[in-house]
Amino acid sequence: MALIVxxxxxxxxxxxxxxxxxxxxMQRAYSGKLPKLRRLAAVNQIDEILGRCVEMGRxxxxxxxxxxxxxxxxxxxxxxxxxxxAYTARSAARLGARFFVPVTQGLAYTIAxxxxxxxxxxxxxxDELKLDEAVMYLPDGADRMYIxxxxxxxxxxxxxxxxxxxxxxxxxxxxxxxxxxxxxGGTDTTHNIPFxxxxxxxxxxxxxxxxxxxYVSEDPTVSSSLAGQDVGKFIAVILIVLGSVxxxxxxxxxGLLSM
Amino acid sequence: MSLMDKMLALDQRIIFALMFIALAFPIxxxxxxxxxxxxxxxxxxxxxxxxxxxxxxxIEGGLGAATYPxxxxxxxxxxxxxxxxxxxxxxxxxxxxxxxxxxxxxxNALAKLPSGVAAENGVNWVHMGYxxxxxxxxxxxxxxxxxxxxxxxxxxxIGQIPLMSDINKASDFAALFWWGGSEGxxxxxxxxxxxxxxxxxxxMCTTNEVPNYTPYINSGQMIxxxxxxxxxxxxxxxxxxxxxxxxxxxATNFGGLLWALLVVLGNxxxxxxxxxxxxx
Amino acid sequence: MSDRLVKMQIPMIxxxxxxxxxIIEFFFPMPASVTSLNVTLRSFVTIISATALILGTIxxxxxxxKKVGTRGSEWYYSIVxxxxxxxxxxxxVLNVRDTTFLWIYNNMTSPIGAALYSxxxxxxxxxxxxxxxxxxxxAAVLLVCALVVLLMLIPIGAILFPPVVPLGEWIxxxxxxxxxxxxxxxxxxxxxGLGVRVFMGRQKEHLGIREERRDSE
Numbered sequence: 001m002a003l004i005v006x007x008x009x010x011x012x013x014x015x016x017x018x019x020x021x022x023x024x025x026m027q028r029a030y031s032g033k034l035p036k037l038r039r040l041a042a043v044n045q046i047d048e049i050l051g052r053c054v055e056m057g058r059x060x061x062x063x064x065x066x067x068x069x070x071x072x073x074x075x076x077x078x079x080x081x082x083x084x085x086a087y088t089a090r091s092a093a094r095l096g097a098r099f100f101v102p103v104t105q106g107l108a109y110t111i112a113x114x115x116x117x118x119x120x121x122x123x124x125x126x127d128e129l130k131l132d133e134a135v136m137y138l139p140d141g142a143d144r145m146y147i148x149x150x151x152x153x154x155x156x157x158x159x160x161x162x163x164x165x166x167x168x169x170x171x172x173x174x175x176x177x178x179x180x181x182x183x184x185g186g187t188d189t190t191h192n193i194p195f196x197x198x199x200x201x202x203x204x205x206x207x208x209x210x211x212x213x214x215y216v217s218e219d220p221t222v223s224s225s226l227a228g229q230d231v232g233k234f235i236a237v238i239l240i241v242l243g244s245v246x247x248x249x250x251x252x253x254x255g256l257l258s259m
Numbered sequence: 260m261s262l263m264d265k266m267l268a269l270d271q272r273i274i275f276a277l278m279f280i281a282l283a284f285p286i287x288x289x290x291x292x293x294x295x296x297x298x299x300x301x302x303x304x305x306x307x308x309x310x311x312x313x314x315x316x317x318i319e320g321g322l323g324a325a326t327y328p329x330x331x332x333x334x335x336x337x338x339x340x341x342x343x344x345x346x347x348x349x350x351x352x353x354x355x356x357x358x359x360x361x362x363x364x365x366x367n368a369l370a371k372l373p374s375g376v377a378a379e380n381g382v383n384w385v386h387m388g389y390x391x392x393x394x395x396x397x398x399x400x401x402x403x404x405x406x407x408x409x410x411x412x413x414x415x416x417i418g419q420i421p422l423m424s425d426i427n428k429a430s431d432f433a434a435l436f437w438w439g440g441s442e443g444x445x446x447x448x449x450x451x452x453x454x455x456x457x458x459x460x461x462x463m464c465t466t467n468e469v470p471n472y473t474p475y476i477n478s479g480q481m482i483x484x485x486x487x488x489x490x491x492x493x494x495x496x497x498x499x500x501x502x503x504x505x506x507x508x509x510a511t512n513f514g515g516l517l518w519a520l521l522v523v524l525g526n527x528x529x530x531x532x533x534x535x536x537x538x539x
Numbered sequence: 540m541s542d543r544l545v546k547m548q549i550p551m552i553x554x555x556x557x558x559x560x561x562i563i564e565f566f567f568p569m570p571a572s573v574t575s576l577n578v579t580l581r582s583f584v585t586i587i588s589a590t591a592l593i594l595g596t597i598x599x600x601x602x603x604x605k606k607v608g609t610r611g612s613e614w615y616y617s618i619v620x621x622x623x624x625x626x627x628x629x630x631x632v633l634n635v636r637d638t639t640f641l642w643i644y645n646n647m648t649s650p651i652g653a654a655l656y657s658x659x660x661x662x663x664x665x666x667x668x669x670x671x672x673x674x675x676x677x678a679a680v681l682l683v684c685a686l687v688v689l690l691m692l693i694p695i696g697a698i699l700f701p702p703v704v705p706l707g708e709w710i711x712x713x714x715x716x717x718x719x720x721x722x723x724x725x726x727x728x729x730x731x732g733l734g735v736r737v738f739m740g741r742q743k744e745h746l747g748i749r750e751e752r753r754d755s756e
Contacts, residue, residue, distance in 0.1 A: 004566055007455035012566045018728065022735045070588035072393040073443055076730045079737065086744035106595025107587065115744065137598045141648075144655055166441060167467070167659045174666040178271060188726040189443060190719050191471040195663075198670050198681070206722040207729030213744075214736065222741050225732050232728040257454075274668060275661045282660065294694035298708065324652030391588075392581035395561055399578060406578050466692060473711055474720040489694055508694050514660060515693030519686055521668045526682065529672045 009259040017235065022228030029224035037226055042184060042212050045202045046088050049158035049182045050097040056157040059098035061181075062088060063147070063172055064163035066140075067108035074164040076210075077188045078108060081163035082115060083213035088160060089119035093128070097158075101135045102147055109137040144168065148175050161185040161200065162209060165192045173199040186212065263532050267525070274521065281513040289506045299469070299476065300493040302483025303461040306434070307337060312345040314433035315426060317458070319448065320352045320361025320386075326440030327360055330463045331367075332504035333491030334438050338368035338384075340498055343376050347422055348384040349432070351408075353396060353444060358389040358412060371500070380413075381420045388412030394444075398451040401429035429456040437462035438485075445472055449480050463490060551740045558738055600624060684710050 004012060025035060053060040064081045066074050085101065092099040101116060103109040113135045120129040138146050148171070151159075159176045161169065165187035176183055177199055185196030186204035197203045204212055207229070214222045246253055310316060318338075322330045341348055350365065352358035365386060369378050377383050387408050390396045400407045404427050410416050417423050425431065429452045437448040437460060445462050453460045459482055464472060466487030475481040485494060492508035495501055557580055563569065564577050603617035611617075630640040673679035690696035691707025736742040 002568065005455065005568060007457075008566050015562075015566075015731070018731055019735050022732055023739070026736075026739070026741065068588070070391075070393070070584045070591070072395060073447075076733055080729075080733060083742060083744040105591055106593070106598060107591035109595060109598060111746075114746075132602065137595050137602070139595060139599065141651060141655060144658065166443070167465075167656060170666055171658050171662045174662040174669075177666070177669070188729065190722045190726065191468045193722065195666075199666055207725040207732075210726075210729030210733045213733065214742070217742055217744065219741065222736055225736055225741075228735075229728045229732040232731070233725070236724045236728075269668060271665045274665045278661050278664050292695045293698050295697040295704070324649040325656035328653055389585075391585040393584070395565075395577075396581055396584075398565060399574075399581060403574065406574055407581075470711055470715050470719055473716040474723065477712055477716055486692075489692065492694070512693050512695045514664075515689055515696070518664050518667060519689055521664060522671050522682070522686065525668045526672055529674075 007259070010257060014232075014235070018228065018232040021231035022225045025224045025226075025228040026221050029221040034220050035224055035227035037223060040204065040208060040212055040215050042186070042202060042204045042208070043215050045184050046084075046160070046216075047091055047095070049160070049184055049202075050088070050091050050095050052182050053092075053097040053157040054095050058157035059100050059154050060092060060158040060160070061147070061151065061156050061176070062099065062101045062160045062162075064101075064103065064108070064112075065161070065168050065172075065187075066164045066166055067103060067105045069105065069107050077164040080188075080210045080213040082111060084160075084162055084209075084216055085112060086115050086119060087216035087218075089116045090122055093120045093123040093125040096125075096128070099134050100150075100154075100156075102138045102143055103135065104138055104140040104143050106137065109135065144171060147172060151175050151179050151181070155179060156181050159183045161187070161196060162204075162212075163187065165189055165196065167192075169195045170199070263528065263535070266528050267532060269525075277517060277521075278514060281517040282510045285510040285513050286506060290509055291501075291505065292509060292512055294492070294496065294508070296493050296497065297486070297489070299483040300485055300490045301497070302476075303463075303485050303490075304483075304494060304497045306459070306461050306482040307340055307436070308344075310341070310344065310346055310434050313347075315347040315349060315422070315431065316341065316434045316436060317429070317432040317452075318348055318350045318436045319438060319444070320350050320364060321354065321357050321437070321439040321442040321444055322360050322364065323354065323356045323440060324360070326465055327363070328503075328507065329465055329488045330438055330440050330485070330491055331360070331364055332488075332502050333463060333485050333494045334364045335368040335371060336491070336494050336498050336500055336502070337436065338365060339371050339373075339500070340494075342368070342372060342378050342383060345377070346433075347382075349422065349426065350384065350386040350412075351388065351390050351400065353390055353393060353447070354442065355389050357440070357442070358386075361386060362412065381411075381415065382422055385420050385422045386412040394447040394451065397444075397447045401452045401456060403428060429458055432458055434458065435460040439464050441465045441468060443468070443471075445475070445481070449475055453480055461485075466490075547743060547746060550746055551737075551743065555738045555740070558734070596624075684714075 050060055062085055064078060067078045069075050069078055089099060099116070101112050103112045113131055116135050117129070117131055120126050152175070156176065156179060159181045161173060161183065162185070166189060169185070169187065169192045173183060173185060173196060183200040184202045185200035186209045187193060187196060188206055188209050190206065193205050197205065211226050214226055217223065243253055320334065322334060338348065350361050352361050365384065372378055387404070388411060390400050390407055392399065396407065405417060408417060411420060435448055435452050435458050437445050439445045439462055441464065445464060448460055448462065452458050460480070461482045461484065462472070463485035466489065469484060469486040472481060472484055476484060485491060488504050488507045489511060491504035495505050560573070560577055560580070564573060599620070603620045606614050606617040607621065627640070627643055630643065634640065667685070671682050671685055673682050687703050688707045688710055690700055690703040697704045733742070
């Protein structure tokens, strides 16, 4: 019997190298050696949007679209969106911005409530939080009309569209833009990235969603892991070039890929 | 506010009303206009057509209430296509709602079957129902169907289903058809079935997701794709079975042209206003 | 049991152990006992998602019942919710395959789902009218590409403007395809990074305990 399932050797090797690199950079950070990382502008934009909401006396919306956490492809961006929510809610509490987080799944709703509650407690602003109004469960289907109507009636001044976004990306961002909100959008669902980039004032694309989650954790060992991910990118670039050259030379790489 | 400013910031409701008329009119009084077949749709159709009679294929039914109008007619016609060629079909879904909609597609397809085509449940087709766990569920299903499912969608034990007697893993299938709708799940099939087991695959997704999967088509991991309602309409057209999708695809003609006209109008107004020193 | 143990340590250990089990099963041939354990664990997903639905329904029902009781703003809409919930849930509990229950699903839930999805067509047109303007060269390229691909996609486009087909196919297959490929690779790496951080217990905001960690360390 083969030691490794056929066809998955390359996958396993990639996993070991990339996960190993991430762990390596995190371990280095423990010993004080921090990698040089490009600062994501989105970190400042979160505070800028919240600041605008405070100045205008209007709320900020934090929308995550699909949060069905039993689906692995939705789970990862949802977890990243929760990580950013933890930072954003705390900033909103500190600055005194009104904050509204509609959630479309029961499980995600309880987690979002917990995160927002903890954030306000951390800033000693629990008195300013009405949790059942700030975090609201709106079942999928009821959410669109409720959120659109309230966007217009509240005249929201800022909005965050982070997480696993599908067709609602256009519906919500277009309304937010027409209301005049300043927006930050980011998703890993590649086919919806163009909508968020085109409509939002600020956007983060693809993996930056995960990177932003790491940045705002304010833990250098966590953000150092991003350097490990870059090792994966270098490997991908090398493999793309190598594969292109081999195929151009007429050499098949199918056997290698099916190892 | 000048007329130009008003036009540049055209009220959403006017745009909505125009779009509603553009879409509703051709649906209410269908006008069949000429249409060319996209290469992706043709590839997908020809792939299905090339499967030898007697083969067993796997179909993921991922259409729900929101996406069935786009993909449902195409799936129904494909079921007719495959059953007519005496190909055995094994369905499964990775969502509970989509599992139920797959039953609708099968029922509708069976009603369209030409007389004499065998379509007995358990012999010519079987619906294994909901497979939980998303991608990891697909991986487990691909490796050992019986470890994930002990009965089909209707409660028949797997041991009593003749079609399943020699089937237990992905390599037992001649092809994979992934009707993913807007689930975003097509890569599950590529990663868990195509790559490890070498099963050729085609699929369907909503129109806006097509660019997402072009890398997989270019690399040969997928053979064409049925994109949205137009893809379904093209399948109907290629099968010579005009149906719901063809009528809806005609509506997209008017909707699409209106979209293009509005964008062009917006730009013309923008340049006029800029020349007058208004627009930014 | 301490709050920290229940809210942080146990979930993190569970995440790491179960995650590793799934990874090991994917890459290595495993004895039937491990596969069967993983199948059981995966079936928990169904139970958890059903629980999430029940949880959400309870939250929503409490919210609307309270609203009716206190005559909160727009409380009359909450009556609609309560009545719809009682009727639908009641019929579902009596017999989920009952024709009345299926009638509600087929004739109310299903068309509402399709109609809400179709809203995209309206908003995308509104957004395109507002955003797709050739303000500079970059925006002009975006505008031209959008028009070409749209005309390629609508059935009559190729009949009216034949060159849009090869041009649109080229845009979709090369610049767009290459960009998407890059994004897919980047996103996959991002998910791996997130996975490692969560497995190692370094990132746990999703457990709702960000502040607890900072206070306790």
